[in-house]
Amino acid sequence: YSSPGLCQSVAMFPPAGRLLSLLLVIDAGGTVPSPQGVPQGCYAAEEAGERTFRCSQAGLSAVPTSIPNDTRKLYLDANRLVSVPAGAFRHLPVLEELDLSHNILAHLSGAAFQGLAGTLRRLDLSANQLASVPVEAFVGLKIQVNLSANPWRCDCALQEVLRRVRLAPGTGTGIVCGPGARPDLVGQEFLPLVGEEELCGTGRGGARRSTDVALLVTMGGWLVLVVAYLAHYVWQNRDETRRPLKRAPVLPVRSEDSSTLSTMV
Numbered sequence: 001y002s003s004p005g006l007c008q009s010v011a012m013f014p015p016a017g018r019l020l021s022l023l024l025v026i027d028a029g030g031t032v033p034s035p036q037g038v039p040q041g042c043y044a045a046e047e048a049g050e051r052t053f054r055c056s057q058a059g060l061s062a063v064p065t066s067i068p069n070d071t072r073k074l075y076l077d078a079n080r081l082v083s084v085p086a087g088a089f090r091h092l093p094v095l096e097e098l099d100l101s102h103n104i105l106a107h108l109s110g111a112a113f114q115g116l117a118g119t120l121r122r123l124d125l126s127a128n129q130l131a132s133v134p135v136e137a138f139v140g141l142k143i144q145v146n147l148s149a150n151p152w153r154c155d156c157a158l159q160e161v162l163r164r165v166r167l168a169p170g171t172g173t174g175i176v177c178g179p180g181a182r183p184d185l186v187g188q189e190f191l192p193l194v195g196e197e198e199l200c201g202t203g204r205g206g207a208r209r210s211t212d213v214a215l216l217v218t219m220g221g222w223l224v225l226v227v228a229y230l231a232h233y234v235w236q237n238r239d240e241t242r243r244p245l246k247r248a249p250v251l252p253v254r255s256e257d258s259s260t261l262s263t264m265v
Helices: 004-012 015-027 156-164 190-196 203-242 255-264
Strands: 043-047 050-054 073-075 097-099 122-124 144-146
Touching (some): 156 190
Parallel strands (some): 050 073, 073 097, 097 122
């Protein structure tokens, strides 16, 4: 490969000899290029009958774009991924399992898992640098997720996420409040706090919920007033119908009026 004379010699050999010479070149230190577009350290394989694409410990700093679209299991663990952009996996229509663990993820787009609502079943986000995640990223997903070993802020967003997903067995105790949480929550497990405290009382989620409650209370008050007015109206009309009708007094007719009426006719 590096020597022109060697390449010319290989070209002169018959097919069998050419293959043997190619093997000798590889053994001498040559390399065979990877399939076009596939990052170094990544490979596709069949594992338990499932199309799998592994990029574990491949030194990736971004989600690769050359993942085969028939991939069902994708391993991107133990890399240097910092974020997952919107639509990073939307070209994988049959993806069922995604491993993003042991990276340095600090940000997830609200549309990071766009297009996976009907297929994704398992998601591993453990051992990253996630302090918070957008609730929108998990809308429509029916997944089992591992969120352990992250420095969680233990905020309303995380509480809402836990209402939408199922935690992988045995991973709940690993969801611990990190340095960005309230001082009284740092170092504590998050799941027991969810049962004791409503963390969505303030902030965007809390404000929305407070607005909804205020609206419901206002509507309830108006409904009570309308019902009370109708009840009063019906009750009053019932009393009116029970009262005896008073006959109008009969006024005597004067003869002048009768004569005048006859004359006018």
